[in-house]
Amino acid sequence: MQKVNLIATSTFGLEAVVADEVKKLGYEVKVDNGKVEFTTDLSAIAKTNLWLRTSDRIRLKIGEFKVTTFEELFEKTKSLPWADWIPKNGQFPVEGKSVKSKLFSVPDVQAITKKAIVESLKKTYKVEWFEENGPIFKVEVALLKDIATLTIDTSGPGLHKRGYRDWIGAAPLKETMAAALIQITKWNPDLPLIDPFCGSGTIPIEAALIGQNIAPGMNREFVSESWPIIPRDIWRQARAETHDLAQYDRPLEILGSDIDGEILKVAKRNAYEAGVDEQIHFQRMDVRQIMSEQKYGAIICNPPYGERLSDRREVEQLYIDMGRVFTKLDTWSYYILTSYEKFETLFGKPATKKRKLYNGNLKVDYYQYFGPRPRKKKNSDGESNHV
Template sequence: MSKFEFIATATFGLESVVAKELRNLGYNDLKIENAKVTFKADLFAICRCNLWLRSADRLLIKMGEFSAVTFEELFEGTKALPWENMLPIDANFPVQGKAVKSKLMSVPDCQAIVKKAIVERLKTKYKKEWFEEDGPVFPIEVSLLKDIAVLTIDTSGPGLHKRGYRELASQAPLKETLAAALVQISYWNANRLLIDPLCGSGTIPIEAAMIGKNMAPGINRSFICEKWPWLEDRLWKDARMEAEDSIKRDGDIKILGSDIDGRVLRIARHNATLAGVDDCVFFQKLPVEELRSSKKYGCIICNPPYGQRLGERWEVEELYRNMGKVFKEFDTWSIYVLTAHEGFERLFGRKASKKRKLYNGRIKVDYYQFFGPPPPFQN
């Protein structure tokens, strides 16, 4: 089976997490860059990566990369690529674009030129002057960074954070891909108790449970490339069978989520049921001040409010002080907090063992990591 070049896109700061996920899937020919990981693999990778990648945003097929400082160079560079190998005669291929520090700053013009160049290429292949585009969808993107154009085809469709379990969400939900990354960055494993004391609609506990059960995050959704005629059904059948067979169904995982809002907890329970992890994720209505545990070792992972609105700032800062007092009792636990508040450590009363810069949507945040001692006899 021939090799393709793929791009797994990622939020800034999560590239190494995505690279680790790809290595775990057996893909080692990786190139890590800002907001993406490029790698080479066969067709089966389209199915496996869409099903298994937890922290990536999308999986793209890289069609080509070339210098383009004029519209003519963009046209000729696009036309030179083998689009006929990917696009059937009835393909619907909308073109989106983005440009950063490029001489070709008119994105609509770039999109139109790329579209025209692809049509001209397909005319030669299919001996047609007009394409109805009433078949399967192949979303194309032209990305211009400085003087370099990269042409890709999106295999995912809706972003990979769309797991299919979150029909309902709280007011400011954490993206599933970021929640999965927070768990993977932590030292949590399925043998330890995990608590999210500010769980909202349950994204962190649910993603942790899926990791603990080795459940492919895309197992309950479909992808735009499943309708592509040259991607054989047997590949999807094999990939989904592999995902089903990989689920750990007999583990003793215990994950707790709590919140003071009973309404969002009802949403969290509903989401956990849809995700298929309601057997190991438990939710309760509880203020942070009342958090307790008899377990000697465990992990706390949470995404508290940031207090970015002026009226909320005092209330959030008081929450951080209370978290510091309560979490002090968990002195043998590892604690992980995501927030955009720059004074968090001062309010919390402790300096983090490690701090990692990330992005929650467009908000620059820090992931504060307070490491506890490892449990005895831990492998």
């Protein structure tokens, strides 16, 4: 089968998480800022789009080269094998970006790249005009320090578009980020999980999908499904595998709570659309009421940040109260995402570990407080379970 070079794009700070996911699918990776690269066959286009929870999108790498003039950009782009991918009726819009490069005019970079692709396709298809009314092959030309990387997007809408969240709250957390927060914790689905600021339900829903091994892309479509070069059997088999590997009967103990009753209605609707509504208990509750009779578990949350000065005093008191409540669950682990730089001081306890991330364009820290490891005992089948 044809070999392809793929790029799983990543939010800055999550490259290692994305790389771990790609490796678990069986591919060897090369990690760079904002991306994870790997070489494989056509089937990986379907598999990675369906299964990757934390990547932003999957790009097909067509070529990469150094360029300092527009003439070089034109000639080197023209020499790439565009006709191997783009059919005669294919649509191929071009978007671009330029960082610290001599070719800094993005509109010119886009226009010249488009012209070069047209000339390349003319040579193959022996025509002077392309109607562009067929499948979509969105091209990106990315210039970084005079290195041009040309790719075609295989995903369509970003991979955070799972298909379940038509309803969102005022400050939604992307599904890919929510999945990353959970995966960083190494949460075990045998343990309870609580999100006391669940909003529209993204963290609990992503936890349920992870807990039951449900592929995040199972219920959506991808632009590359219409590409002639990818046999339909590849997509058919990849989608069949998502159903075979899902563990729909696996019981989970997930609580999503929020003080806002209206947003909880949205969360329940989203959980229903994701097919995990029976795995999550949503409850209207103030974070100060959080408690559990379970000895071990995890709290994962994205509380208010207090970015507006008018909210600052209220958020500071909230963090103080969180510290008092969470530390009562002294055998639990808890994980808090916030941009508030003095969070640990207000919370009353230094984090075991802190990780710098970006929530959208906002720099945030992920404060991780590790509880003791749950004891394990063997069941009658000889398997280990957490207790």
